[in-house]
Amino acid sequence: METKTSMGIGNAIDRVEGHLKVTGKAKYSSEFQIENKVYAQAITSTIAKGEIISVDTSEAEKQKGVLAIITYKNAEKLKTSDKKLPVLDVDSIQPVLQSPNIHYYGEYIGLVVAETFEQAQYAARLVKFEYKKETPKINFKNHREDAYRPKEESDYSRGNVEEGLAEADVKLEMTYNTPIEHHHPMELHAIIATWENGKVKAYASQQMIDNAAKTIAKTFQISKENVRVISPYVGGGFGSKLAAKQHVILAIMAAKKVGRPIQLTVTRNQMFTNTNLRQYNEQKMRIGAKKNGTLTALSHETLSHTSTYEEFQESCGAVTKMLYKVPNNLVTHRLVPTNLQTPFAMRAPGEATGSFALECAMDELAWKLKMDPIDFRIKNDTQTDLSNDKPFSSRLLKECLRIGAEKFGWKERNMEPATKTNGNWLIGYGVSGASRGAPYQKTSSKVILERKNQTVYATIQMDATDIGTGSYTIIAQTASEYLKIPVEQINVELGDSLFPVTPGSGGSWGAASFANGARMACLNAIKELKKKLNVGENEEISVEKLLTDNKLDKFEAEGTAEPSEEFEKHSVYSFGANFCEVWVDKDTGMYRIKKMVNVGACGKILNPKTSFGQIIGGLTMGAGMALAEQTRVEPNFGNFITRSFADYHVPVNLDMANIEVIFLPEEDKIANAMGVKGVGELGITSVAASIANAIFNATGKRMRDLPITPEKLIMAKKEIGVA
Numbered sequence: 001m002e003t004k005t006s007m008g009i010g011n012a013i014d015r016v017e018g019h020l021k022v023t024g025k026a027k028y029s030s031e032f033q034i035e036n037k038v039y040a041q042a043i044t045s046t047i048a049k050g051e052i053i054s055v056d057t058s059e060a061e062k063q064k065g066v067l068a069i070i071t072y073k074n075a076e077k078l079k080t081s082d083k084k085l086p087v088l089d090v091d092s093i094q095p096v097l098q099s100p101n102i103h104y105y106g107e108y109i110g111l112v113v114a115e116t117f118e119q120a121q122y123a124a125r126l127v128k129f130e131y132k133k134e135t136p137k138i139n140f141k142n143h144r145e146d147a148y149r150p151k152e153e154s155d156y157s158r159g160n161v162e163e164g165l166a167e168a169d170v171k172l173e174m175t176y177n178t179p180i181e182h183h184h185p186m187e188l189h190a191i192i193a194t195w196e197n198g199k200v201k202a203y204a205s206q207q208m209i210d211n212a213a214k215t216i217a218k219t220f221q222i223s224k225e226n227v228r229v230i231s232p233y234v235g236g237g238f239g240s241k242l243a244a245k246q247h248v249i250l251a252i253m254a255a256k257k258v259g260r261p262i263q264l265t266v267t268r269n270q271m272f273t274n275t276n277l278r279q280y281n282e283q284k285m286r287i288g289a290k291k292n293g294t295l296t297a298l299s300h301e302t303l304s305h306t307s308t309y310e311e312f313q314e315s316c317g318a319v320t321k322m323l324y325k326v327p328n329n330l331v332t333h334r335l336v337p338t339n340l341q342t343p344f345a346m347r348a349p350g351e352a353t354g355s356f357a358l359e360c361a362m363d364e365l366a367w368k369l370k371m372d373p374i375d376f377r378i379k380n381d382t383q384t385d386l387s388n389d390k391p392f393s394s395r396l397l398k399e400c401l402r403i404g405a406e407k408f409g410w411k412e413r414n415m416e417p418a419t420k421t422n423g424n425w426l427i428g429y430g431v432s433g434a435s436r437g438a439p440y441q442k443t444s445s446k447v448i449l450e451r452k453n454q455t456v457y458a459t460i461q462m463d464a465t466d467i468g469t470g471s472y473t474i475i476a477q478t479a480s481e482y483l484k485i486p487v488e489q490i491n492v493e494l495g496d497s498l499f500p501v502t503p504g505s506g507g508s509w510g511a512a513s514f515a516n517g518a519r520m521a522c523l524n525a526i527k528e529l530k531k532k533l534n535v536g537e538n539e540e541i542s543v544e545k546l547l548t549d550n551k552l553d554k555f556e557a558e559g560t561a562e563p564s565e566e567f568e569k570h571s572v573y574s575f576g577a578n579f580c581e582v583w584v585d586k587d588t589g590m591y592r593i594k595k596m597v598n599v600g601a602c603g604k605i606l607n608p609k610t611s612f613g614q615i616i617g618g619l620t621m622g623a624g625m626a627l628a629e630q631t632r633v634e635p636n637f638g639n640f641i642t643r644s645f646a647d648y649h650v651p652v653n654l655d656m657a658n659i660e661v662i663f664l665p666e667e668d669k670i671a672n673a674m675g676v677k678g679v680g681e682l683g684i685t686s687v688a689a690s691i692a693n694a695i696f697n698a699t700g701k702r703m704r705d706l707p708i709t710p711e712k713l714i715m716a717k718k719e720i721g722v723a
Contacts, residue, residue, distance in 0.1 A: 008481040009474070009515075009674075012609035016487060017233075017472040026233045029205040030190040030265055037192065038067060040254050040264040041120035042247060043110035043127055044273060045102045048136035048339040048638030049308075052100035052109060056128040063123045065115035067258050071127075072097045072109070076253050079221050085311040087150075088342050089243070090506070091211040092310075093219045096246040097253075102131065103309045104339050105639040106273025108246055113254050113262065136339035138638045140305035141282065147303060147334040150313045154333040156321055158386060161286070164297025164328030168288025172365050176285065176357035177705040178688075179630035181278040182271070182648065183346050185467075187235025189266040189275050191248050195256040199226045204248055207237045208504030209463040212244040213497045219249055232495040234467040234505070238621075239345035240275045241467070242506045247274065272643045276344035277631060279304045279314050283357035293371050293379045295326040300357065306335045307342040314343065316354035319685075322571065323358065323397075323435050325382035339638050345506070347621055348681035351436050352688075356625070356706065359432035359689035364702065367417075367719075373693070374401050374410065377433050385571035393570040393670035396601035397433055400577040400664065404599040405431075407662060408579040417700035417722050425583040428698025432686035434576040438603070438677035439509040442562035443517030444500035447479065447525050449555045451547045458483055458543075459491045460521065464502040464514045466494055469680060470610030471505065471514055477606060478515040478674075482522035483543050500558060508574070508678025511606060513561070516672050520559030528557055566670050574677045576600040578622075578690035581657070584698045589710035591695065593623060593657040596687075601664045603677035608663065611679050615661045618683020624651045625684075626691040628707050 020026040057069045075097035086092065096108050110127055114120035137143050149155060165171055191204040200222070206212040209229050217224040234241060251264040266274060286299040300320040306312055317331030346352070366376040378398050384391055405411075413429035414420045420427040448459040460479050466472050476490045483490075493499065503513055529546040530537060547555060581595040598615055605611050628649035632641040642648040668675050692703050700722030701713060 007484070007486050009477045009606045011477065012607060013473065013477065013487060015470055015473045015610065016476045016492070017466070028187055028233050028235055029203045029231060030192065030263060032192055032203045034192055034261045037261040037263055038113055038115055038258065039117040039120045040111050040113045040251060040262050041124040042108050042250060042264065042270065043112065043124050044106045044270060045109045046105070047102055047131050047133050048105040048138065050102045050131045050133040052102065052129055053132050054130040060112060060123040060126040063119060063126065065119035066112065066123045067115065068113040068254065069127060070097060070111045070254060070257065072100050076256065078219050078249065085306070085337070088310045088312045088344060090208055091214040092243065094215055094244060094246045094249045095219060096249050103307060104341050105637065106270065106341070108250065108274065111250050111254055113258055136638045138338060138633060138635055140280070140336035140338050143336050144303070147336050150311055150333065150335050154313060156317065156331040156387065157329060159328030161297045161299045161328045161330040165286060165288045168296045169291045170365065170368050171288040172361060172368065173286045174361060174364065174704060176283045176360060178281045178353040178356055179706060180280045180633065181346060181625070181629045182631050183238040183240035183275065184271065184650065185236025185238060185240065188268065189241065189245065189247060189271065190264065191251045192261055192263045193251040193255045194261045195252060198222065200252055201228045202248065202252065203230045204244065205234050205241055206231045206244060207234060207241040207465055207467055207506050209465060209495060209497050210501050211504060212248070215244040216248065216252060220252065227497070229497045230495060231465055234465050237467045237505070238347045239349065239506065242345055245275055269643050272631065272640050273341055276342060278346035279343035281314060281316050281353050283316055283354070285357050285361040287361050287365050289365055289369060291369070293369055293376050295324060295380045297328040298324070298326045299330040300354070301332045303334050305338045305340065308337045308339060310342040311335065312343050314353060315350035316357065318350045319354045319435055320358050321387035322385045323433060324380040325386065326380065340633065348436060348684050351681065351685045352625065355432065355434065355686035356688045359686045360692055360704065363693040363696070373431055374405055377401060388571060390569065390571040393572045394666055394668040395573065395575055396664055396666060397575040400575055400599040400601055401433065403662065403664065404577040404579050404597050407660060408597040410579065413697065417697050424586050426586055426698040428582050428584065428694040428696065430580045430690040430692065430694025430697060432578045432690040432693065434578060434682055434685040435573050436508055436678065436682040436685050438512065438572045438574045438671055439507055440512045440563050440567065440672045441503040441509050442560065443502040443513040444558060444560040445517040445521040446500050446556060446558045447521040449525060449543060449547060451544060451553045454544060455489065456485050456544045456547065457489045457491070458485065459493060460518050461493045461499040462502050462514065462517060463497055463499040464494050464510065465505045467505045469505065469510065469614060470607060471510060473610055474511055474606040475514055475518050478518045479522055482519050485543060508681045511678060512672050512676040515606060515676050516561035516674055517559065519674060520561045521557055524559040525555060525557035529555060570670050572671050574600060574602040574679065574682045576682050578687050580690040580694045582691060582694040582698055584695060584713070589713035591713070593655070593691065596657045597660045597662070598683065599662045599664065600679060600682055601666045602679045602682060603666050603668045603671055604675040605663050606676060611663065612661050614680045615683040616659060618680060619659060619687055620651050620656060622684045622687020623656060623691065625688040625706055626708055627651055627655060630707050
């Protein structure tokens with residue numbers, strides 16, 4: 001890929017903030033130098049269910065430097081919900097230390113504030129709690145009778161699945177399991193908080209600035225205008241930093257209590273228990289087709305868990321409702337309350353896990369039909385989203401599959417499993433279709449133009465965040481495109497709630513929303529400058545001349561972009577296909593991913609270099625789902641067995657393959673005026689399925705429970721019908 005510095009969008013330029021990051025000048029939340037700052041250390045419970053019956057802080061209070069110890073006995077009263085299971089959302093209240101009740105192992109039960117980080121850590125270990133223990137619910141599968149439907153929209157149906165299955169010539173009924181996983185961004189969750197004269201300032205690692213301010217305001221019952229959240233750089237989030245979590249509230253509470261700025265960092269161990277997780281999903285798939293490959297029925301029923309104090313549902317069936325043309329469709333979701341922390345969104349929530357079940361089931365049925373799995377998918381393609389009867393704004397799934405097959409070398413694949421070998425290695429090829437909603441949300445931006453010695457410089461401001469995805473760069477490129485000045489003359493300022501409001505980073509809406517917001521601010525600036533001169537809107541004239549002729553050295557304008565009526569009338573998605581080659585050792589079950597090809601149709605690519613990085617990240621996380629990632633829970637006491645990188649394994653360089661990423665040219669102005677769609681979450685969707693399908697092609701063994709370990713592979717039996 002060629003890297004160059006150029007005006008406008010579509011060029012693979014280096015990150016404009018890259019130099020700041022590699023020289024350590026980019027400030028993350030815990031790196032701001034604040035005078036008079038002190039440190040806080042959170043204390044967590046050592047039982048999964050029960051009640052605190054006594055607290056002894058006497059020894060901790062004697063320690064040098066200790067300023068305050070906060071428990072439910074002396075915590076500030078916060079807003080709490082009157083619902084038994086309030087739905088967890090990105091701006092939900094986060095009350096903490098409001099009662100002696102314990103809901104899960106590792107729950108925050110106290111906080112120590114001290115002059116130094118080490119003093120706070122040490123004193124925290126000296127606070128003693130006594131509990132009245134109760135028997136926790138840990139494994140949701142043991143409490144199926146408690147399963148409930150979270151909301152009416154949790155279920156969806158069209159046609160009649162039972163009738164559709166009855167008319168099928170070939171049927172499949174299988175269950176697929178995806179385990180608990182944890183987000184683990186490189187930057188720990190952290191905050192420096194101040195409370196002065198009723199106003200809060202929080203340097204907090206958050207993906208969504210405006211929603212963080214809303215959470216803080218609602219929880220403390222103060223005006224949102226009295227809350228300022230600052231987060232110019234976020235060292236990864238993957239969904240864990242979408243919402244302001246309880247540590248944010250703890251730090252602000254402590255700052256108010258001691259009257260000094262508080263720095264609080266969530267430890268890596270505490271990130272397993274206090275910054276949410278991806279739920280365990282048991283997904284029952286039923287699927288049927290005619291002998292010619294025409295789908296007749298598709299059912300996707302998910303059983304999962306939430307906490308006993310909040311509700312979150314991962315919509316595993318979202319892909320199943322819309323990806324293929326099937327007249328009879330059923331999607332259900334059921335939750336069981338358990339004594340674990342509340343699950344929440346993790347990269348491509350629903351799509352990442354649901355696509356594993358769907359795309360494995362499609363592969364299984366294709367094999368039963370003796371059809372090529374690519375041909376089977378293409379035969380059941382549709383240009384209408386049958387879940388809402390809306391046409392897709394654009395859909396190049398067939399093209400992704402066909403072009404990917406050619407680039408990958410799919411013709412070398414043997415239809416019969418376990419027949420392609422190299423020495424002791426069994427070689428298999430796998431494929432999966434992918435889709436991810438391409439949302440686009442209302443976004444505002446400000447542009448500040450300054451003329452210095454006949455050179456125009458521009459500053460773009462919005463409360464958007466950069467979570468490592470390249471927001472600074474694509475916003476600068478967008479401003480360059482519409483102001484027609486070099487990227488080097490553009491400064492981008494992000495991550496401050498004083499700036500114009502955006503939806504923040506998450507859900508694959510960031511690039512489209514931020515870029516279109518910046519575009520509108522730039523266009524409005526040009527429009528207003530022309531209007532002052534009575535210049536026609538279509539007349540070509542440089543920004544420098546506009547400022548000069550208006551006798552202005554500085555000019556500001558704002559703009560807001562939001563979805564059009566056409567957007568609302570269509571179903572807007574990004575589509576893709578994953579291809580994978582694996583080599584499996586016959587004797588040990590060890591396997592290596594040798595090659596991956598990812599093809600995506602994601603609208604206008606603002607920067608091929610940053611987009612490529614997003615897909616690589618998605619593919620790596622998808623490989624992690626298949627290879628190793630799982631959070632194991634101790635079944636009796638509810639604490640996590642895996643609670644550090646020593647035992648929670650993620651892919652490293654040697655686990656990954658030769659990767660080719662292909663972006664198909666796609667013009668979709670219904671999606672938004674710039675035709676931009678999200679790519680970050682598309683990159684992880686169905687990757688695990690392509691690996692599992694490749695393993696079947698290599699070995700004849702179907703792996704339906706993630707992760708796929710050598711032990712599971714060795715113990716598995718070949719499918720009936722495999723030689």
